[in-house]
Amino acid sequence: MIATRRFTSNVSNQFRALITGAPGSGKGTISSRIATDFDLVHISSGDVLRRHVKQGTELGHKAKAYIDNGTLVPDDLMVNLMTNEIKRISKTRWLLDGFPRTIEQAKQLHKKQKFDVVVNLDVPFSEIKRRIQQRYVHLSSGRVYHLEWNPPKNAGMDDVTGEPLTQRDDDKPETVASRLNIFQSQMAPVLAFYKDLGILQTFTGTESDVIYPEIKAYLLGYLQSK
Ligand code: G5P
Ligand code: MG
Numbered sequence: 001m002i003a004t005r006r007f008t009s010n011v012s013n014q015f016r017a018l019i020t021g022a023p024g025s026g027k028g029t030i031s032s033r034i035a036t037d038f039d040l041v042h043i044s045s046g047d048v049l050r051r052h053v054k055q056g057t058e059l060g061h062k063a064k065a066y067i068d069n070g071t072l073v074p075d076d077l078m079v080n081l082m083t084n085e086i087k088r089i090s091k092t093r094w095l096l097d098g099f100p101r102t103i104e105q106a107k108q109l110h111k112k113q114k115f116d117v118v119v120n121l122d123v124p125f126s127e128i129k130r131r132i133q134q135r136y137v138h139l140s141s142g143r144v145y146h147l148e149w150n151p152p153k154n155a156g157m158d159d160v161t162g163e164p165l166t167q168r169d170d171d172k173p174e175t176v177a178s179r180l181n182i183f184q185s186q187m188a189p190v191l192a193f194y195k196d197l198g199i200l201q202t203f204t205g206t207e208s209d210v211i212y213p214e215i216k217a218y219l220l221g222y223l224q225s226k
Contacts (some may be wrong), residue, residue, distance in 0.1 A: 014092040021121030023179040024128035026208045027097045028144045032210050041091050045099035047142035068169055070178035079108040103189040117222055118194040125180055132176050132180040138163040
């Protein structure tokens, strides 16, 4: 951690990254480690949407049915929401999680913002289905737990706020199946788009604790080369 901080303080102040991967592949889990180690603001499209739903905004009302059915929120809504979110944080060091996830979103975003790196998590679906059954979340912060692998210090409570944890409505097995199918059909052209730009790096495995050190080494190497 210390080595990373010393290192990142010497490099360009701009670092724009994307983490992608199937539902449950560990994007949220690994993003929180990247955000801490590399001093990036983590913006998860799913967390932003769920906050809108919780707050009952107009966008939240529009998005809720899509999320609950495990289908994708329309591209125009997503591009507006996420480009505004990037503007709102007014920082140049950020990590997007879960957006873009259609080729249209990728092309629209590319006109406004360019990624330096795209980290793609490749985790088998059999592992994902096991994990998601035991996921609990703290909705307002996006913190993620797993009953066995990463349990909260006090059962059912968020470690930081002490507020109750919940299960996501879209984590029911049938909704997870729909989300995985949509991921498979929609993400291939997005990954090809970033591969053609020469910025895609894929990490394959079943354990975040094994995958993350590889990602960290890759990101350090990338920054060192700048
Ligand atoms: P989200 O919120 O972006 P998904 O489906 O892409 O949702 P999700 O479910 O949030 O992704 P994740 O972040 O990849 O998964 O995974 P995670 O939460 O970190 O880890 C999953 C579980 O595994 C956790 O319990 C964690 O503790 C555990 N875990 C992690 N690593 C390990 C490990 O090594 N071992 C074990 N045993 N467990 C581990 O999107 C939700 C919805 O919002 C809409 C869509 O409707 C979408 O379905 N949406 C969009 N619509 C259109 N366009 C977009 N760009 C959209 N973005 C969101
Ligand atoms: Mg997530």
